[in-house]
Amino acid sequence: MGAQNINLLPPLVESGQFEQLVQSGQTISATTSPYDNSLAVFLSPTTVSGSNSNSDREEPVYFASYDVVPSSERRLFIADTQVIFSMFHGMLESAKSREPSWIQTPEALELMRKFSVDYVNFIKECWIHASQPMPRTDGPLQFSADHYRSLYSCFSLFVVLYLPEPGYEDAPVGEDLMEWLNIHFIEPSTEEGDHLSSLDRPWEDEEFWPYLKRVTLRGLTKASLFFFNTLLQHPSEDLQDLVRTIIPVVESQPRLQNFSAERDFAFASRKWKDKVKAIRIEMDRVPEESRFDDFENWWDSLSDIVGILEGRNPVIQRVCEELGADWKEVCSAWGIFVDSRLRRQDLVDVAAEVLEIMPADPTNLEDMIHSALFSGKPEQALRYASQLDAWLSAHFADVMEPLGLLETDENSESELSKRDEYVLSYAEYLHSDPTQWKITIAYMYSCGDIGRERGDEILVRVPLRLHPSEAPSTPEEAIAQAVKEVSEVCFNYQREAVRRTVCRIAAQTCVRQKDYGLAVSYCISAEDWVSLGRVIDSILDEYVHNGAAEFAKQASKIAPSVQELQSRTVSEAIFVHRLIFAVRYSQIHKYKLEQDFVSAASDIVTLLREEIAPKSWWPVLLCDSVELLQYGSTLLFASSDAAELLSKLEEISIRASQGSGDDYLSVLTRTIKGGGEKEALERLKVVRLALARYFARCTIGSDRHALST
Template identity: 60%
Template sequence: MATNSNLNLAPPLVEFGKFEDLVTTGQTISSTVSPADNSFAVFMKNLVRSLPSGVDHHDGEDEQPIYFASRQAVPSSERRLFLTDTLLIFTAFRNLLKSAPNRESNWVQSDAFVGMTRKLAIDYVNFIKECWVHASQPIPRPGGLQYSSDHYRSLYTCFSLFVVLFLPEPGDEGAPLADELVEWLNTHFIEPSTEEGDSLSALDKPWEDEIFWPYLTRAILRGLSKASLFFLGALQQHPSDNLQRLTSTLIPLIETQPRLVNFAAEKDFAYAMRRWSDKVKALRIDMDRVPENDRFDEFDNWWDRLGDIVGILEGRSEVLQRVCEELGADWKEICVAWSVFVDPRLRRQDLPDVVAQVISELPPDPTDKEDMIHAALFSGQAVEALQHACQLDPWLSAHLADLMESLELVDSCLDEDSSLSLRDEYILTYADYLHSDPALWRVTVDYMYSCGDVGKSRGDEILLRVPLQLHEQNSDVKVNSRIRAGEIVGVLKDVNATCLEYQRENVRRTVCRIAAQTLVSDKDYGLAISYCLSAEDWRGVGRIVDSVLDEYITGGRQKFTQYALAIAPSVQELRTQVGIHGVFVHRLVFAVRFARFHELLDKEAHQDAASDLIAIFSEDIAPTSWWAIVLCDSIPLLRHNPKLLFSSSGASLLLHKLEEIFICTSQGAGDDYLLGLTRMIQAKDEKEALERLKAVRLALAHYFARCLVLDTDRLP
């Protein structure tokens, strides 16, 4: 596939031909690709190598221009509408192909499949036509159209020609195609012009006008019987009796020229053509009887002009080509007229031979991409047609290639180097163009995921880099509450749905992890843990819980309680999961229970707070590094007056945990027990942390003393 590898920057970073001068100064040009789209930044960069003596290094801190460029222009709003709407047809065709395994083995070669494919291809044609008509309307548009109406007209002619040549009605594959070619030519390349016909019809003696005979000849070439008969009828007023007589014979021939569509069977059409040709030959004999002196009028040699028309009706290829060239017709018009007059039974498989003969003398315009596509399609060169189509518009080559592969017009085998089929190469080229607009990521991945393992890999990379816009979501209270309820919304919801549609579970989990990391950086722990659960990222859950617990150490009790209670709804969901590592559940449960404990303290529900404190230790959910902190927080409850809040067994449990900390620390395991407390009180060493814990020991001693005095039943 031919692609343009040049990029012109304005103003240029380096003048043409002076790149070597730049290198000698120790610099070069470098670029970096944007992860969001296929744009890139171009800038000057110092070379990492020794420079010739006498050459100074450029200061790396010198200001240098940075260019932001792209290989393709970002689609405008109108172009984007065209791209997204035609995706519906593409998706419908892919779904049609996916249904093939559920049908008989040769279903894709059946008339039913071809008929459905033809219908979808016609849908493309009709939609392109609508875009062309819309772009042709004289509507004021700020900045104009990104793609002109003529561009869509070119797409219209090419796609409709593809349908005519390669997607006939089921059962018509082997039938003559003249009628369809004539209809295509007259639809897209109108000749002769309506203005010329109106001008001639207003004249009393139209044959006196120099454009009369060219107009009449071309009308007959194009099968425009109404216009042809009108002006042939005008010749009944010509002063030449011979011309009047010949015209009276020609008129019924034009009226009765056989058309395949008017016959139930081709053999009937062939028989009618033979009888009609005999009448044309009789007209030629009658013409030859006209004396030489009577073949002119005051303006032209009417006999030669009429002779050209009869020569065309006779099917004389040399006359047809000469007349068409004189009229300014191109190779297309000659080929179409050939199928009508020279070989009325011309079939699709025989058309390339005719085209080769015609274009050897009148080749297509190599500077006109549309004309080159037409020539390739007429010649049956599908691969060549795709090459030219890609240059005209990657949209055209992608959708033609998609249809061509299913019709076995191009090889579906994978290339050994790229691991891609020809169809996939053009689809991915088009997807790369779509990637120039990050807003079209959904459309981009839809095309990529239709291209085997290579396309799926590229689609995965697109999804992983879609901006999730979580900050905008978080500003919406309603959205926030919906996510807390377990609903994934916004862009992330679309990405999630796309992953599920194409069974990209690993990508979905990664995207959820990315979302969780973003939310953690914003300290939105409740939402973050929801996404971690969706991704089944249990280590991520553990990291979020650690971050929440760290808020207690660095931000204080109030912030910690707020953050921890935000992740509380996840506790029940985690407990219902099977096969989850218990450490993550316990750590999350601890953070929530510890936050609830402080919430009860703030509400002065001291008895409930004491019960929760004992439960934290008795259920063994507190990490050892947090024992010291929890014990320090028990001091206000131990000193509570006048009611004793702990049972003797509860107080003994607290004492047991406290003593374990002292014993294990003395045995060298202080980091396991005192790290959190050391950070919280900003202690210099373990000794200072142990001094703080002595206050817990003293509070417990006072508590046991009060138990002896106030309630002997509370003694151990």
């Protein structure tokens, strides 16, 4: 992960031919995806204005990524460990309200240890799961069981060395190290023990003494006592006598966990060492000729075991080399046999001495991480961890910083702390999978201003359409669900500006899908009044392009937003005014469709008299009134209402004659295919005629009323 080079197959340019490509007027270009961290790589001309004879030829476009998109089992690992990460940071956030020194108190250290142990336990579960020989419908594992085993051993070692239980920071570390070694690097194998225990005379097997040395070195008392007891049947009486002395000594080796005070443990250890010295004296009394059986020199092998118990470092180191063990086993045995009171701070010197003679394997990243942790070099451990798995280096660094193991000063070039560099690197890896955007920004937002800026960029690019298998039944529901999720995240991280930006983007998407109700709602939520004006224009355009029925259908979706805006104090009243007009005008056409002509006539006059309708829509309203002016024998307009219609008609005519016709006639002109201002004025003549006839009907009606009275 996090590679610095991407190899394309087949290559765009063969090795060593890049200069020829440039000379031909082309170069290799790449552009990053706004959706994830992938790249589009392609050939392009070296100059924009330069002509290229091959410009019309189709060229391949490569879609590449620095990181492999996490597979299903990896996504599960990422998601579950992010829960621990969030809880850990919740604890750190609460620490800000306390004294600065609180983070170094036993209470804080205990919490950090708890969360770190949670990481260890979950990695262990993943390792066990990945080790199961089960059929997989989603293909092979992206990361092998051995990879998770490496993460398990590294993180658990980190906890052992840097996060001991509170109060045990200065306690001897040998037993903890040996326990860690026995858990993660099991030697000797169970199969070897089963084989030897099945033999009547196991000492005749060539693996017997190596096995007994190993279980003694590893502190596996139960196994060592079992095979020491088998030696009571050995033909050599000298060996039998020595074994009778050794068995109670091995059985009674002091363990720190069995003592309430270290002082008592130290005293018991000194007395125990005296007993081991007595065994050495007894061994030296065995004649040279009696030190052999029919197979080998048993005395030399037993001497190695006693040398281990004595804590002779040269013997321990030689035995480890002969058994194929490495420096880790020497260091762990050192804390058990050489110096049973070995402290964590002193382990650094021991590790340096051992590693000088038995260096770590430079080809094994896991081993290099272990050696760096043993050596008290956390930053070096981070470098190796980042090569093994960006997850490991990010979570290492995240815990190391509050422990005071890392420099907190920002790098002058990157303006990032050491911790933030590794966490952001992991977040960039997560960005290879756009579906993990919530997890990605959780890590980014923990990385100061730069991390927050990067997180903002991801949030505003969250796709508003979900994957088909996850999407609701309609595109509108998909958008609403995505915006809701983004808004919740913005609220949690206090990113109000980002939320408004996402709402603006969602509004634009909704307009393209003609979901004007959601579009208006998002504009209001973003308090983007200019965009609200554009949405209203789009709704009104439905009338121009698709007719009154479609317009009424679409405009009805925004009616609830009018009530919401009227209940708020909005500075941009002009946009609210236009929104109200669109809703009220759509209602007129709804009345017409329902044949409620009285209400339709009343609303037309209201929109004009109260100047709710923009001037560019006056001619359209007047044209709409023609049908109502000519409706049967019923007079739908009062004479004062008809006069209002005539007043608006006169204003339009006068302004048009004065050169301001575009201010009034632009919308009506658009409804006339191929027409202009002249054709619009011609259509208004129909309105004038309808009004003249209406006034005549009103006069006749009033005359008849006078005669009847």
